[in-house]
Amino acid sequence: MPTEDYDDIEDDDIEELDELDDDVEEVDETEEDGGDAIVEKGRRQLRRGRLSEFSDKLSGGAARPGEKDVRKSPFVMIMAGGIIALTLVGLVFFIMILSKAEENAFAEAEAKFKEQSYPEAKGRLLDFLAAYPEGEYTERARILYHETKVLEITTGTSFTSESVSEALKELNDFISVCRDLEGFKDEHDDVRRYADRIVRVGALTAAGVRSRKIKPEQQPLDDSKTALAVMEKYAGPDGLPRSVKDEIRALQRKAQAAIDKAKVLTDALAEINGHLKADDTLAALESRQALIDQYDSLSDDADVAKILTTIMEQEKTLTKQEDLNTDAVTEDFPSSARVSASLTLRTQATVEQVSQGKLVFAVGLGSCYGIDSETGEPIWKRAVGRNPPFAPIAVDAAEPSLLIFHTDTNELLLLSQEQGDLLWRQHIPSRPSGPPLVFQQQVYLTTENGELWKISVSSGKAISRVVFNQPVVGSPAVTRDQKHMVIAGDQSLVYTLSISPLECVAVSYVEHRLGSVEAPILTTGKLMLMADNDSAEKTRLRVLEVNSGSGQVAVLASDVVDGQVRDSLLIRGRDLYVPSTPQRVTAFRVNDEPDADHLAKVGANQLEDAATAPIFLRAGPGGQLWMASEALRKFKVRTNTLELQSDSVAEGLHLQPIQMSDENFFVTTNEPYSSSIFYTKVEPQKMEDKWRTVIGTNVVSVGPAGNGESLVAVGDFGRVFRIPLQKIKSGGFIIDGLSTYRVPDGLEDAIGGLTLKDGRLAAYCGGEEPALWTFTTNGQLEQRWTLPGAPGVPPVSLAAGVVVAVPGRLHLTANSAGRVQDYRAAQSQGENQQASWKSLVALNDTQVLAINADNELIRVEYRTSPTHHLFEVSRTRMEQPVELAPAAAGDLLAVVTSDGKLMALSAATLEVLDEFDLGGVAMRSPFISADRIFVEVARRDLMVFARGASLQDPVTIPLNGTFLTGPPVAVKEGGFVACLSDGRVILLDADGNDSGKNVVLGQEAQKGPIRVGESLVVIGVDGSLYSVEDVLD
Amino acid sequence: MAVFIAWKMYLISCTLLNFRSRLERGFLIVAALFLCASSSCLSPARAQDELPLLEDMDWPSVETLLKADPFDWIVLKDQTVIVCQPLYPHPDTLQKMADELVELEQARGSNAAERADIAERKKRLKLLEVNLPDDNFLDYQLPVSQVDRVISFEDMMLREADALIDIDEISQAYELLMEVERMAPGWKQASPRFAKLLIKEAEINFESGNAFAAMALLDELAVRDKDSPQLAAMFGETIRSSVQLAVDVEDYDRARYFLNRLAKHFPQHPVIADWKKRLQSMVTVVFEQAEQYAQAGRHDDAAAAAAAANRIWPVNARRTSKDAQYVLWPMSGIQRAAYNKYVSRQQILRVAVRDFSRTDIVSPIPLEANERDRELTTVSLFAPSSADELTYFQSGFFDEWDPQDLGREVLFTLKTTRPYWQTHPILNANQIAEALGDQLDSSQSTFNPRLASFVSEFSVRSPTQLQIQFHRVPLSLEALFRFPVKGIPEDQQPAPKDAERQTLSTRFSVVEQDENHRKYRRIIPEPDGLNDRQYHVSDVEEIRFNDRHSEIQAFLRGNVDVLPHLLPWEIDIFKESGRAFVQQYAIPLNHLIVFNPSSPAVKSAQLRRALSVSVDRKSLLKNVILRDPEMKYGRVTSAPWHSGSYANSPLVEPPTYDHYLAFILRLAALEQLRIPDKQKFVADAKKKILEANEEWDEVVFRRDHAKELAAAVKHIQLPKLRMVCDPDELATTAAEKIVTRWQALGFDIELIPADQEGEKLPADGWDLMYRRVRMMEPLLDLWSVLLSDDQLDVNQLSAYPDWMRQELINLDYASSFADAQRKLFLIHRHMTAQAFLIPLWELDDFIAFQNNISGFEGRPLSVYHGVERWLVKP
Incomplete structure (x- = not known):
């Protein structure tokens, strides 16, 4: 039946009923006034209505006597009235009987509804409504009818997408039809309940029903969401309970997931x-x-x-375990026997240092040192290569030992602490990715190619290794029960290894991006901690729990610190310290109890104007914390802050972790102006340094002393040494300097050096106080010369002094004749437009050739008349770009161009005499020694040319990635001695061919060879001096 | 005589009266003659007398000379004597007149008047004007030519003084000479007498052994007349023998003092040269002896010899700057170097103290002297090193102690080497484990209940590694392990199980002791062969002084090197003087009064509060303790820890002084004591009334029988309180003032000095104690202060209410610093509210070092903090 049949109520009918009511009132009034006067009757008649008219029709109205109709006689009228009354009574009874039938019919339908016999109830209700479209129970029946239709669907046990939609439609019908009915207000709860059912059913249906092979579908979910809106509308003034909302949202999310998934x-x-x-x-x-x-x-x-x-x-299956059983080598390197004298300046603050025979260990420039912890005096040193992956680690083997990695040979070394003797060495193909873990007399070492090596401490035997499918981060963390090790992969995964045997037992997914974990996982009691740099500004600290049975790792909690964590986290007791960029420390309190907050932040502190630099932390009792970064600083943990103490010590960039011995700290630093490395003992409570020893001296200028029996070397940290040849040959440590030059405070530019024409040495610096220091041939400081600006390129020496190229001009300094007027290059606009220089080369005692940024060769001469000045003699533009300083000797100027050519020019006229295609780009300036020109081509070949107008038929010697550390020195026996950067000193014949004779230093070289008297000296990268004339033997 | 008078009158008439007329002259002559006649008539005997001869004159006695009016004797040519009033000029009258006459003879005068005057003056200088005794009206003139000489009164006094000096009547002679000096200041005739007198007196004093007095006289004489003939000899002799005496008793300071005293006046005196030579030779001998000692490794004897040599012949400028002003004491560089070497090798630090550590005192707790002794003779595993809000500790035995497993486990790595200056021995893990075992063994006297409550187990992993696991994580691990290591020395092992444990972690031991000195020496001396500047204090010598004045005096004289505590009003004086290094202790000293938890007398909170609020802290601090209205070096506090401590709750105010409240609280305490008896009284009465079947109304009864009730309990009074007091001077003063105030309030208090000799007071032998406390770690030290006991036994907390007991126990369970702070704040509040102790004030404490001491801590935590690294420069 159409709905409209039950809804239409005609307005006319209502009006009629109203009129009827009015008439009844008027009849009543007439009866009350019976027997009144005619006048009054007439008046009334005037205002009679239809009922009066009807009465008149019955009685005939007013009539004359005799003219009355019999049918209108009172008797007849009474009788007729009686009959009518009886009829009315009968009619009433009839209506009453009819009314009872409606109630019964509704009750029957309602009973069916209550019995949940919805189809039957629906039929009866429909019949009822048809039978009693305007009955007393019509509204109720209409509501029940719609409810029945909704319930008929929603109480089902299985649903389809259509049934959900149908249920929603029925519900909407119900609401739209019944919402204006008086009884609908009482149905709000039911409506919400029906909507709830549809919401849930819809979500469940949308998620798909695997048992009935119903696939996830969007429509039921949409219906569910629509129904949710209905549900919320009829949820009452307090809205839906949160738990219900969450439950529904979860269902819908699940459905959505199912749909998405599908x-x-x-x-x-x-x-x-x-x-x-x-x-x-x-x-x-x-x-x-x-x-x-x-x-x-x-x-x-x-x-x-x-x-x-x-x-x-x-x-897990891809993480391979390999048994190695590779014995270590116990023979020392052949080169280790070579004697050297090392420049290891030591300065002491007090006189109290007396040796107790205890050593501390540090790695400087290419060498590991054993240093007396009280006096700072080096006791032994051993070359271990540059840029070690970790600082020396003390271990207890058969004797107190030291683990160190030799980067030149890629070997893990165990040295005796006492004298640095080799106990064993084990080859590790790849560079370690962090410091090893020494646990139960085994070394666990991770490498950059994703390996974890297990090596016996006592024998050095490589027992086994685990090869991961990706690089792993740092050293592994041992679980509290000491059954497992956990190590983070470079990306996404965390590996759990059993310790014995060493193999992967579980791989866990702990989401992190490639390279976002830089610090090793830290064991914190029962839990572990992983720092994940998941954004540029923040780091996630993830608390991990390791299942002691399966080894699976799960993330328990997470917290955030500002900055990126790139260095190892530190825990002492329950205090966790997290270093992050830029020079920030965040302190936490750690609790590993199950129901506790695992990480409670105490406070953080970031240094002002801090630059990003390595951070090494060390904690002490009472909440004391030391941070070594650009200086050693001290913090104190307070109730809810991390206070920075005002004092700082050991300024400079810290290169290695803070070591501790006898309550003193030992730190390794270098300064921005220096490549040398300093090892400093610090009293941490008072923040005072006790001594400082240089464990890697960068020599900026070196030459023979005036007497020809000593070598004078200028370090880049303000000290000059004079070392007798005898000392160089006998070996040892030079801990005292000869003289000092004051490095300006706050200098950040590197200090350079040069040798003057007369053999004196000089050092120079830029910065805010640019200066040049000259030293006598005996190494004494001669004078400090103030420079007009920072030297842009290495200065060169003329007979009268040193020419320094500063932006826009050439300046002659260190001359005894007094002030010399500068040569000022053409200047276009303002200071910023001043000419810049590529290189300088001294052509002879009075002339210097400067190459500017425009590739012009400007010959400048020192003249004394009319005043002392630098005079531009000529200006020549080179066609080929020249980026490196040429080499000049006599009348020849050797120029290497950026397009890979060697050109021989006349020093007098700059005329090109000859050129040679090198077949590659020269990386460094050529050297001219005796009658040969030496050119290094792309660190690949050393080409030796005859010095002359013709550049043909060079001799080629392979360089294998090395370079010359100085001009080869011609020897009187004929030929040359050259030193390569890898520490090989080779003997070349007179034509430049490799004679096959060589000497190996055992470490990289930084300068040499230098002729001192009859000896040849080469300086190792750590500042050790080697006498190498035995290469001639 | 009459003739003389007449003649005299004539002279007067001629000279003074200057009568010019004949009539006048005639009158005078007549009068004179009349006078002569009358005088002859009036005094016929005298008129007949002749002037006495000098030899017949009686020289006036001392008494006369001192008491009578002065007079002179004019001795005429015939040796007769005219006694007259003092002549003018005076003394040496004739000589002075003659001198003037000679002078006038040479004067010519510029005009007639002057020449007349000169003539007149010359004429008068030939006459001696005389006044007779008792005749002030008439002057006589006597031709000088008639006078042989004049013996003035002063001459007579000098003559008499000479005589007196000769017979050693020094005092009278001195009196006479002083009178002469008064009468004729600077009279040259008197000077020799003075010299004679002083020398004589010096001789007498010297002979009687009073060399100082003799020297004082000789000094006086030297000032008066350095060229006095006998002075140099006498002075020399006095000094020679005095120096000899001083040298005989090895009092070289005194000897040098004497020589300096002589040199002040006679720098080239042979006695000085002689003694310098002798002393120099003595020094040489002593240094030779010192060298022998040093060669034999007897550095203490060498240092003592060098010190002795220094006493004989000072080598350091500091000591000679004050007393060597006149005698130069050149010391050869070799000797100076030798002295420095020997003294540096065995440096002795002298510390001024008021008492030594003793066990025969009544104090229930160790006093400061005991703490000093303990600090020198024992070394705890951990010792405080610095302090701010927290106290930080360091260990001389452990290289590292890293808490692992979130602090549940600690691996202690022991030191295997020690700095050469460190004096305590290196211990191995077994020795420490043994000591730890004793601490955890409840059957041992060393049982530490608190430590036992933390430690779960421990194991020795190697001789250098000790692993300890904890039941619960201690918040301050270092503070928990503040105990010395006791055990059986290795050289005495094996030993019986019950063998007495000895302290193995020692650093100094007592080597000498007498009534006023106690010397401690390093257990392990510093090695030989070091640079002089590398050696440190070897011996610590405590020197006892009876009073503060002596201490200060000794410090100023350089006889002590350290004053461990400066009184508040001395601090600025020392600082400003620049004579010493004044260092402030890192933690102030808190003064407080603690209650004996075992004493029932102080169980009443009202009583404790009454005592607390009746102390006028501010006034006492300002006026008695600091004597500084600005209270620069002290402040009133509310806690037993210092006000900068993390434990100090900023919300807790010091108790306010309220005398009235104190009185009320005292009454309340008293009434509280009487309650049981009152209740009994009422109960008895009720029983009787009920037995008599009468109606009982307690309110009415109490109202009607108030007087009887009061009388019945009147005998109950607050108990007498026995307060032990720290023997410190300030503490004693303050305690006396406080007790006086309490007594005024009606408390009966007995003050017992803690250093009083006797048996240690039993637990029930005292009620409260005035203490000075420097609390290092409130978290762990609060118990021992509250309980006045270091045993840390939980059972002793039973005297406190349950809640307080629980709060104190909970302190050990603090899981974090913030948690500990929160708990301490709570305790602080409750402690103040319930007056579980009476906080008074805290004083900034300072220690003073001589300027030759170095190497001490900038902010020491105790008297001997880091004493092993102190240096006593020669």
Whole structure:
């Protein structure tokens, strides 16, 4: 039946009823006034209504006597009235009987409703409404009818997309039809309940029903969401309870996930499986992560979880364990016997230092040192290569020993602490990715190519290794029960290894981006901590729990610190300190109890105007914390702050972790102006330094002393040494300097050096106080010369002094004749337009050739008349770009061009005499020694040319990535001695051919060879002086 | 005589009266003659007398000379004597007149008047004007030519003084000479007498052994007349013998003093040269002896010898700057170097103290002297090193102690080497483990209940590694392990199980002791062969002084090197003087009064509060303790810890002084004591009334029988309180003032000095104690202050209410610093509210070092903080 049949109520009918009511009132008034006067009757008649008219019709109205109709006689009238009355009574009874039937009919329908016999109830209610469209129970019946229709669907046990939509439609019908009915207000709860049912059913249906092979579908979810709106509308003034909302949202999310999953999962799973098939678990993880990133709801999807498990399992199988059983080598390097004298300046603050025979250990420029902890005096040193991956680690082997990695030979060394003797060395193909873990007399060392080595401390035997499918971060963390080790992969994964045997037992997915974890995982009681630099400004600290049975790692909690964590975290007791960029420390209180907050932040402190630099932390009792970064600073942990103490010590960039011995700190630093490395003992409570020893001296200028029996070397930290040849040959440490030159405070530019024409040495610096210091040939400081600006290129020496190129001009300094007027280059506009220089070369005692940025060769001469000045003699533009300083000797100027040519020019006219295609680009300026020109081509070859107008038929010697550390020295026996940067000193014949004779220093070289008297001296990278004339033997 | 008178009158008439007329002259002559006649008539005997001869004259006695009016004797040519009033000029009258006459003879005068005057003056200089005794009206003139000489009164006094000096009547002679000096200041005739007198007196004093007095006289004489003939000899002799005496008793300071005294007047005196030579030779001998000692490794004897040599012949400028002003004491560079070497090798630090550590005192707790002794003779595993809000500790035995497993486990790595200056021995893990075992063994006297409540187990992993696991994580690990290591020395092992444990972690031990000195020496001396500047204090010598004045005096004289505590009003004086290094202790000293938890007398909170609020802290601090209205070096406090401590709650105010409230609280305490008896009284009465079947109304009864009730309990009074007081001077003064105030309030208090000799007071032998406390770690030290006991036994907390007891126990369970602070704040509040102790004030404490001391801590935490690294420069 159409709905409209029950809804239309005619307005006319209502009006009629109203009129009837009016008439009844008027009849009543007439009866009350019976027997009144005619006048009054007439008046009344005037205002009679239709009922009066009807009465008149019955009685005939006013009539004359005799003219009355019999039918209108009172008797007849009374009788007729009686009959009518009886009829009316009968009619009433009839109506009453009819009314009872409606009630019964409704009751029967309602009973069916209550019995939840919805189809039957629906029929009866429909009949009822048809029978009693305007009955007393019509409204109620109409409501029940709609409810029945809704319930008929929603109380079902199985649903389809259509049934959900139908239920929603019925509900909407119910609301639209019944909302104006009086009884609908009482149905609000039911409406909400019906909507709730539809919401849930819709969500469930949308999520799909696997048992009935119903696939996830969007429509039911949309219906569910629509129904949710209805539900919220009829939820009453307090709205829906939060728990209900969450529950529904979860259902809908699940449904949405199911729908999403249905949409993309298939493809994604196919892609992932493809990666897995190719053993590319990381790609599989990336695909999975991409899927989750796109559909967040899939993160807790069972299928996605399952595929993750599959990936983890596969990753686990890809993490190979290999038994090695490779014995260590116990023979020392052949070069270790070579004697050297090392420049290790030591300065002491007090006289109290008396040796107790205890050593501390540090790595400087290429060498590891054993240093007396009380006096700062070096006791032994051993070359270990530059840029070690970790600082020396003391271990207890058969004797107190030291673990160190030799970067030149890629070997892990165990040295005796006492004298630095080699106990064993084990080759490790790849560079360690962090310091090793020494645990239960085994060394666990991770490498940059994703290996974890297990090496016996006592024998150096490589026992086994685990090869990961990706690089791993730092040293492993041992779980509290000491059954497992946990190590973070470079990306996404955390590996759990059993300690014995060393093998991967579990791979866990702890989401992190490639390279975002830089600090090793830290054990914090029962838990572990991983710092993940998940953004440029913040780092996630993730509290991990390791399942003691399976080894699986789960993230328990997370916190955030500002900056990026690049250095190792530190825990002391319950105090956790997290270093982050730029020079910031955040302190936490750690609690590993199950119900506690695992990380409670105490406070953080960041240095003002701090630059990003390595941070090394050391904690002490009472909440004391020391941070070594650009200086050693002290913090104190207060109730809710981390206070920075005002004092700082050991200024300079800290290169290695803070060592501690006898309550003193030992730190390794260098200064911005210097390449040398300093090792400093600090009293941490008072923040006072006790001594400082240079453990790697960068020599900026070196030459023979005046007497020809000593070598004078100028260090880049303000000290000059004079070392007798005898000392160089006998070896040892030179801990005292000869003289001092004051390095300006706050200098950040590197200090350079040069040798003057007369053999004196000089050092220079830029910065805010540019200066040049000259030293006598005996090494005494002669004078400090103030420069007009920072030297842009290395200065050169003329007979009269040193020519320094500063922007826009050439300046002659260090001359005894007094002030010399500068040569000022052409200047276009303002200071910023001043000419800049590429290089300087001295052509002879009075002339210097300057090459400017415009590739012009400007010959400038020192003249004394009319005043002392620098005079531009000529200006020549080179066609080929010249970036490196030429070499000049006599009348020849050797120029290497950027397009790979060596050109021989006349020093007098700058005329090109000859040129030679080098076949590569020269990386450094050529050297001219005796009658040969030496050119290094791309660190590949050393080409030796005959010095003359013709540049043909050079001799080529392979360089293998090395370079010359100085001009080869011609020897009287004929030939040359050259030193290569890898520490090989080679003998060349007169033509420049490699004679095959060589001497190996055992470490890289920084300068040399230098002729001192009859000896040849080479300076190692750590500032050790080697006598190498035995190469001639 | 009459003739003389007449003649005299004539002279008067001629000279003074200057009568010019004949009539006048005639009158005078007549009068004179009349006078002569009358005088002859009136005194026929005298008129007949002749002037006495000098030899017949009686020289006036000392008494006469001192008491009578002065007079002179004019001795005429015939040796007769005219006694007259003092002549003018005076003394040496004739000589002075003659001198003037000679002078006038040479004067010519510029005009007639002057020449007349000169003539007149010359004429008068030939006459001696005389006044007879008792005749002030008439002057006589006597031709000088008639006079042989004049013996003035002063001459007579000098003559008499000479005589007196000869017979050693020094005092009278001195009196006479002083009178002469008064009468004729600077009279040259008197000077020799003075010299004679002083020398004589010096001789007498010297002979009687009073060399100082003799020297004082000789000094006086030297000032008066350095060229006095006998002076140099006498002075020399006096000094020679005095120096000899001083040298005989090895009092070289005194000897040098004497020589300096002589040199002040006679720098080239042979006695000085002689003694310098002798002393120099003595020094040489002593240094030779010192060298022998040093060669034999007897550095203490060498240092003592060098010190002795220094006493004989000072080598350091500091000591000679004050007393060597006149005698130069050149010391050869070799000797100076030798002295420095020997003294530097065995440096002795002298510390001024008021008492030594003793065990025969009544104090229930160790006093400061005991703490000093403990600090020198024992070394705890951890010792405080610095302080701010917190106190930081360091260990001389552990190289590292890294808490692991969130603090549940600590691996102690022991030191295997020690700095050469460190004096305590290196211990191994087994020795420490043994000591730890004793601390955890409840059957041992060393049992430490608190430590036992923390430690779960410990193990020795190697001789240098000790691992300890904890039941619960201690918040201040270092403070918990502040105990010395006791055990059986290795050379005495194996030993019986019950063998007495000895302290193994020692650093100094007592090597000498007498009534006023106690010397501690390093257990392990510094090695030989070091640079002089590398050696540190070897011996610590405590020197006892009876009073503050002596201490200060000794410090100023350089006889002590350290004053461990400066009184508040001395601080600025020392600072400004620049004579010493004044260092402030890192933690102020808190003065407080603690209650004996075992004493029932102080259980009443009202009583404790009454005592607390009746102390006028501010006034006492300002006026008695600091004597500084600005209270620069002290402040009133509310806690037993210093006001900068993290434990100090900023919300807790010091108790306010309220005398009235104190009185009320005292009454309340008293009434509280009487309550049981009152209740008994009422109960008895009720029983009787009920037995008599009468109606009982307690309110009415109490109202009607108030007087009887009061009388019944009147005998109950607050108990007498026995307050032990720290023997410190300030503490004693303050305690006396406080007790006086309490007594005024009606408390009966007995003040017992803590250093009083006797048996240690039993637990019930005292009620409260005035203490000075420097609390290092409130978290752990509060118990021992509250309980006045270091045993840290939980059972002793039973005297406190349950809640307070729980709060104190909870302190040990603090899980974080913030948690500990919160708990201490709470305790602080409750402690103040309930007056579990009476905080008074805290004083900034300062220590003073001589300027030759170095190496001390900038902010020491105790008297001997880091004493091993102190240097006593020669």
